[in-house]
Amino acid sequence: MNDTDDTINRILKMHTIAVVGLSPKPERASHDVARYLLDQGYKIIPVNPVQEQILGLKCYPDLSAIPEPVDLVDVFRRPEHCPPIAEEAVAIGAKALWLQLGIANDEAARLASDGGLLVVMDHCIKIEHARRR
DSSP: OOHHHHHHHHHHTOOEEEEETOOSOTTSHHHHHHHHHHHTTOEEEEEOTTOSEETTEEOBSSGGGOOSOOSEEEEOSOGGGHHHHHHHHHHTTOSEEEEOTTOOOHHHHHHHHHTTOEEEOSOOHHHHHHHTO
């Protein structure tokens, strides 16, 4: 098992997931992944500044507005938006940062890692979860 597999296995044991960039549109990957994670028993917290609710769950404008501890920050935003999200994930005491499939940003990974977070980039949490079931 490589380091990435070990990191993914550790992250998949976490329970509370803030999904940054969660779309209200069912055809979008973020919506599909969040619905899947909900169905698997994870607690999902939508982060989208222009929505009040997604999947029947209250949305928050950013990570710092979430009033409870977050284990994992799962990001569906373009790579150039990831460093500030990584900084905010560290600031709220998250345990891990996950940049979804097709998203990689070395600065965000460094910021999160330096802040003590586990980091996964360019992987889909739904695919990785299903692969390990």
